[in-house]
Amino acid sequence: MSVLEMIRNSLLASLGAAVVTKEKVEEATRRWVDEGKISRDEAERLAQDLVESGRHQLEDIQEKISETVRKGLDNFDIGSKKEFKELQARVEDLEKQLAMREEASGKEQE
Structure with a gap:
């Protein structure tokens, strides 16, 4: 497996985790609204905040992966x-x- 394929697979796995997280957040907030624990507005804000936080974390992960790969390639003197x-x-x-x-x-x- 080439380095580019490894990067691609890592990023796809990260993106997949982000999508699953968004779906789980929406499901959980919907349940809390149905149970009367939070209002719809609170649920929407919470979901947006969590999704945005997840997006930033994903960007950080992608940046760290790229940096790690760059350093690895530098070590191989390619x-x-x-x-x-x-x-x-x-x-x-x-x-x-x-x-x-x-x-x-x-x-x-x-």
């Missing part, structure tokens, strides 16, 4: 995509230069 493209361009340039030299060398021998 180049960035930009560095890879730069090296790829340099290799292509060198291949062209080599081909031109070989072509020129072949003409001189004739």
Whole structure:
């Protein structure tokens, strides 16, 4: 499994947990309203507060996952995509230069 797949799966699991939490919050607040423990307005505010708090926690988790992955990749000394493209361009340039030299060398021998 690639690093990107692991990140994707972690984020999907986090998002899934957030959705389940929202559904459970709504279910619990509905039950409390039905039981007369809180008013509808209180239930709506509570649900919004909890969902917003969950959203912030999810964002924090995503940020921490990204930071951890970045640090992990740094430890493996893996180049960035930009560095890879730069090296790829340099290799292509060198291949062209080599081909031109070989072509020129072949003409001189004739």
